[in-house]
Amino acid sequence: MIATDTLALLPLLLLAGTAVVVMLGIAAKRSHELTAALTLIGLAASFFSVFGVTPLIPRQVTSLLLIDGYALFYLGLIIASAAAVVALSYQYFAKHDGQREELYLLLVLATLGCGVLVTSVHFVSFLLGLEVLSISLYGMVAYFTGRGHALEAGIKYLILASASAGFLLFGMALIYAATGTMAFSGIRNLSLGGSNLGLVLPGIALSVTGIGFKLGVVPFHLWLPDVYQGAPAPVAAFVATTSKTAVVALLVRYVAAPRQLPALFLLFSIIAIASMCAGNLLALRQNNVKRVLAYSSIAHFGYILVAFLAGSTMAAGAVAFYLVAYTVTILTAFGIVTVLSTTEGDAADLEDYQGLFWRRPLLASVFTAALLSLAGIPATVGFIGKFYIVASGANASAWPLILVLVLTSVIGLFYYLRIVVTLFSAPPARQVSMPKLDWGSTVVLGGLAVLLVWFGVYPAPLLTLIRTTIGRLN
Amino acid sequence: MILIFLITILLLGGILAGIAARWSTCLPRWISLAAIAVDLAFAAGIWSHRSLSASQTWYDEVDWNWIPSFGIHFHLAVDGLSLLMLMLTFFLGTVAVLCSWTEIREKIGFFHFNLMWVLAGIVSVFLAVDLFLFYFAWELMLIPMYFLIVIWGHERRVYAATKFFLFTQCSGLLMLISILALCFIHHQTTGVYTFEYSQLLGTTFPSGAELAIMLGFFVAFAVKLPVVPLHTWLPDAHTEAPTAGSVILAGLLLKTGGYGLLRFAIPLFPRAAHEFTPVALTLAVIGIIYGAVTAFSQTDLKRLVAYTSVSHLGFVLLGIFSWNALALQGAIMTMICHGLSTGALFVLVGGLQERIHTRDMDRMGGLWTVAPCLSAAALFFSLASLGLPGLGDFVGEFLVLLGSYKVSVGLTVLATLGILASTFYALRMMQRAFFGPNTNSWRLPDLTPREGLIMTAMILGLLWLGFYPQPVLNTFAPAMDNLQREVQMPAAALRRLP
Numbered sequence: 001m002i003a004t005d006t007l008a009l010l011p012l013l014l015l016a017g018t019a020v021v022v023m024l025g026i027a028a029k030r031s032h033e034l035t036a037a038l039t040l041i042g043l044a045a046s047f048f049s050v051f052g053v054t055p056l057i058p059r060q061v062t063s064l065l066l067i068d069g070y071a072l073f074y075l076g077l078i079i080a081s082a083a084a085v086v087a088l089s090y091q092y093f094a095k096h097d098g099q100r101e102e103l104y105l106l107l108v109l110a111t112l113g114c115g116v117l118v119t120s121v122h123f124v125s126f127l128l129g130l131e132v133l134s135i136s137l138y139g140m141v142a143y144f145t146g147r148g149h150a151l152e153a154g155i156k157y158l159i160l161a162s163a164s165a166g167f168l169l170f171g172m173a174l175i176y177a178a179t180g181t182m183a184f185s186g187i188r189n190l191s192l193g194g195s196n197l198g199l200v201l202p203g204i205a206l207s208v209t210g211i212g213f214k215l216g217v218v219p220f221h222l223w224l225p226d227v228y229q230g231a232p233a234p235v236a237a238f239v240a241t242t243s244k245t246a247v248v249a250l251l252v253r254y255v256a257a258p259r260q261l262p263a264l265f266l267l268f269s270i271i272a273i274a275s276m277c278a279g280n281l282l283a284l285r286q287n288n289v290k291r292v293l294a295y296s297s298i299a300h301f302g303y304i305l306v307a308f309l310a311g312s313t314m315a316a317g318a319v320a321f322y323l324v325a326y327t328v329t330i331l332t333a334f335g336i337v338t339v340l341s342t343t344e345g346d347a348a349d350l351e352d353y354q355g356l357f358w359r360r361p362l363l364a365s366v367f368t369a370a371l372l373s374l375a376g377i378p379a380t381v382g383f384i385g386k387f388y389i390v391a392s393g394a395n396a397s398a399w400p401l402i403l404v405l406v407l408t409s410v411i412g413l414f415y416y417l418r419i420v421v422t423l424f425s426a427p428p429a430r431q432v433s434m435p436k437l438d439w440g441s442t443v444v445l446g447g448l449a450v451l452l453v454w455f456g457v458y459p460a461p462l463l464t465l466i467r468t469t470i471g472r473l474n
Numbered sequence: 475m476i477l478i479f480l481i482t483i484l485l486l487g488g489i490l491a492g493i494a495a496r497w498s499t500c501l502p503r504w505i506s507l508a509a510i511a512v513d514l515a516f517a518a519g520i521w522s523h524r525s526l527s528a529s530q531t532w533y534d535e536v537d538w539n540w541i542p543s544f545g546i547h548f549h550l551a552v553d554g555l556s557l558l559m560l561m562l563t564f565f566l567g568t569v570a571v572l573c574s575w576t577e578i579r580e581k582i583g584f585f586h587f588n589l590m591w592v593l594a595g596i597v598s599v600f601l602a603v604d605l606f607l608f609y610f611a612w613e614l615m616l617i618p619m620y621f622l623i624v625i626w627g628h629e630r631r632v633y634a635a636t637k638f639f640l641f642t643q644c645s646g647l648l649m650l651i652s653i654l655a656l657c658f659i660h661h662q663t664t665g666v667y668t669f670e671y672s673q674l675l676g677t678t679f680p681s682g683a684e685l686a687i688m689l690g691f692f693v694a695f696a697v698k699l700p701v702v703p704l705h706t707w708l709p710d711a712h713t714e715a716p717t718a719g720s721v722i723l724a725g726l727l728l729k730t731g732g733y734g735l736l737r738f739a740i741p742l743f744p745r746a747a748h749e750f751t752p753v754a755l756t757l758a759v760i761g762i763i764y765g766a767v768t769a770f771s772q773t774d775l776k777r778l779v780a781y782t783s784v785s786h787l788g789f790v791l792l793g794i795f796s797w798n799a800l801a802l803q804g805a806i807m808t809m810i811c812h813g814l815s816t817g818a819l820f821v822l823v824g825g826l827q828e829r830i831h832t833r834d835m836d837r838m839g840g841l842w843t844v845a846p847c848l849s850a851a852a853l854f855f856s857l858a859s860l861g862l863p864g865l866g867d868f869v870g871e872f873l874v875l876l877g878s879y880k881v882s883v884g885l886t887v888l889a890t891l892g893i894l895a896s897t898f899y900a901l902r903m904m905q906r907a908f909f910g911p912n913t914n915s916w917r918l919p920d921l922t923p924r925e926g927l928i929m930t931a932m933i934l935g936l937l938w939l940g941f942y943p944q945p946v947l948n949t950f951a952p953a954m955d956n957l958q959r960e961v962q963m964p965a966a967a968l969r970r971l972p
């Protein structure tokens with residue numbers, strides 16, 4: 001039994017092992033290439049072990065972790081996105097002097113935290129995963145301490161994340177007091193039974209605060225634009241994709257049927273509507289591409305909440321598909337920001353993108369595709385994602401939420417188009433030196449662009465994969 | 475399989491044209507022309523070999539599984555209605571390439587790439603009979619059009635292009651909600667998830683839902699058509715677009731709205747459409763008169779032509795919602811002839827702007843003396859536009875009025891006023907721009923052989939449609955019978971309208 005349990009945990013164990021190896025590697029020889037290579041090898045091993053574990057599922061490992069199709073699907077997504085971030089980071093950090101190696105260590109640890117989150121079915125593992133993730137992120141966000149906004153972003157993230165973790169803990173305590181269990185399944189059964197709702201509801205509401213903070217949905221979104229702006233571009237990509245994916249996966253498992261608790265449904269509806277409106281409206285006034293992406297991500301997690309709230313049979317699939325779509329798209333967008341960045345700072349101003357299409361047509365086309373995917377235009381993966389969400393909402397007759405989604409996403413279109421117009425406008429007179437792409441960034445960006453269009457035009461294989469894995473939840 | 479080729483040839487042609495611009499400025503133009511010509515030949519092939527057995531609806535179709543978990547198929551099919559629209563598309567596509575031969579001098583490869591892809595999108599819209607595929611194509615044709623306006627447009631291009639995109643996207647999303655609602659209602663009654671047009675026909679709705687769902691479709695098509703008051707994007711987009719963009723916008727994109735109403739909005743929701751008829755007919759008449767009156771007060775030549783489109787497409791809406799054989803035939807004739815006559819006017823205005831760098835009628839005048847052929851062509855198409863008997867537009871509008879007379883006498887009388895008003899704006903345009911003394915002493919070259927060729931083809935087309943429209947009506951007839959079978963709208967009940 002022990003051996004099988006250990007085997008089932010292989011992806012997580014490999015992640016933890018990678019962290020140790022990378023740390024020892026840095027201690028033995030400080031080499032950027034070596035560290036990045038070790039990290040990538042470890043992530044790759046962990047990724048492939050996900051497939052190896054498949055015959056064992058579903059398997060409950062202690063009462064804390066559950067390895068099932070759902071967990072493995074998200075593990076795969078998380079590890080793959082982390083690997084993409086590593087590949088993008090290499091060129092970005094190679095340009096910088098100083099100690100770059102620890103970033104990879106933190107990144108592997110954060111990925112491990114995410115992995116624990118998606119497999120967790122218990123408060124203890126939930127909190128463990130969340131804290132491993134958060135504490136690694138503090139370091140990653142403020143990695144360039146010398147840069148203008150980095151420290152601000154790091155401190156902001158540190159304080160707010162600690163506060164939200166406090167709320168989360170308090171919520172857990174209340175729920176435990178009312179139900180006497182810390183396992184998600186036990187809480188679900190008891191809370192649906194109607195006993196002690198007086199304590200459970202505040203408990204859930206407080207824990208939602210903690211989750212809402214990590215997702216950056218309104219009204220817990222204040223840290224998000226500053227962190228995106230201040231953090232190095234690849235780290236911002238990691239915050240936007242890997243860490244948020246893990247938290248959404250956990251949320252769906254934690255609150256499997258939001259419709260059965262009317263108060264909770266109302267709470268999430270308000271959060272979703274506020275996020276869609278505020279995210280899209282606030283993005284209108286931004287001139288900084290990273291901030292635009294930050295506000296747009298607030299809106300996108302509002303969309304995801306709509307699918308989550310629909311709670312129909314399609315909902316878990318819609319959330320999973322949208323997360324894949326979002327991960328692919330945002331990694332592409334931040335990938336472009338990353339490769340265009342220089343040692344002086346990230347390419348964040350709209351001016352940095354002026355006329356990019358006429359100088360680097362391929363890069364600009366990929367960026368355009370990513371923006372159109374965020375806007376949900378057909379032939380990109382973002383469209384199928386949005387279609388799936390609207391479909392699951394329609395299936396559950398959640399018309400008000402869907403109408404808000406549609407109307408706010410038209411507002412969203414406006415600021416995506418603004419960036420697109422900039423890409424295609426006349427290039428500036430002064431000559432800007434364009435960075436060369438190393439093979440890692442090229443492979444990652446090319447692969448992401450192919451996925452972005454492939455899943456947008458022929459999503460059937462991905463849908464089947466989601467159906468066969470996520471379908472085993474509940 | 476031919477239907478797939480129709481689309482892929484355009485897509486590949488676009489990519490090739492984009493690459494070819496590296497070596498030559500002429501090559502992309504020839505590649506585009508060749509691609510469209512091949513498509514035109516294919517379409518003509520379908521047209522000349524068309525035959526239907528009693529059970530068939532489509533001349534040709536392609537049906538592949540696409541996204542099985544939602545019951546989505548890649549299903550293209552062609553009937554008489556689509557075929558007419560395809561011919562129009564390829565004809566105007568050729569015109570669009572030819573008329574930008576000297577106008578577009580920068581970024582030629584990317585221009586032709588976009589031109590080909592917008593045509594491919596339009597062709598897919600006319601062929602799609604799976605609602606998901608239809609929506610896919612509907613949205614996809616926007617992007618190249620957006621680029622055409624935003625990169626090669628005139629002064630206020632960013633504003634116009636953004637407005638165009640937001641209007642169409644917003645209405646399109648409402649249609650997406652409607653499509654999904656339709657599918658789920660169909661699923662609830664039959665237990666089958668499908669987006670298939672032929673299966674969704676005859677869906678039974680819970681009370682109240684049908685009208686709401688139809689309105690989602692109607693708004694999407696009404697924005698494209700355009701129906702007043704959803705038309706405000708049109709004057710901006712038409713005016714700021716490059717000539718080829720205006721030709722495609724006016725000639726084809728607006729027609730997708732009419733096509734959508736004919737193919738989807740009414741047959742899928744016959745009862746709701748019936749309830750909605752008084753409103754639609756009133757909107758149509760408002761559009762006819764409003765478009766004509768506003769056109770009369772324009773000084774920008776291109777804007778004037780844009781507003782005439784609002785007026786002419788009011789007739790299309792009037793014809794479609796009257797839904798009897800005469801009115802439908804009239805609507806389809808108006809759609810085709812408007813494509814030719816307005817397309818030609820945009821080519822002429824574009825040619826003028828290329829020569830004298832203004833579209834302001836106040837700065838023109840007396841152009842007939844220096845450019846008689848160009849002015850004569852303008853006169854011809856103005857007369858076509860005002861509905862001179864013997865030219866295609868007359869046939870279309872006359873048939874629409876005949877048909878709508880059976881439905882509502884009062885509205886038909888008001889719509890006739892629109893034809894009267896069109897005389898005013900067309901003649902005013904001729905007087906201000908082409909007749910009178912040449913006060914600004916303009917000296918400009920007359921039509922080039924290339925422009926002459928475009929004009930001749932369009933003049934011949936309009937004359938043919940005006941004197942012998944029967945082939946068009948024959949092509950349309952079986953499709954119209956199919957559509958009408960789905961919608962047994964009791965015309966008698968409509969006579970009660972004022």
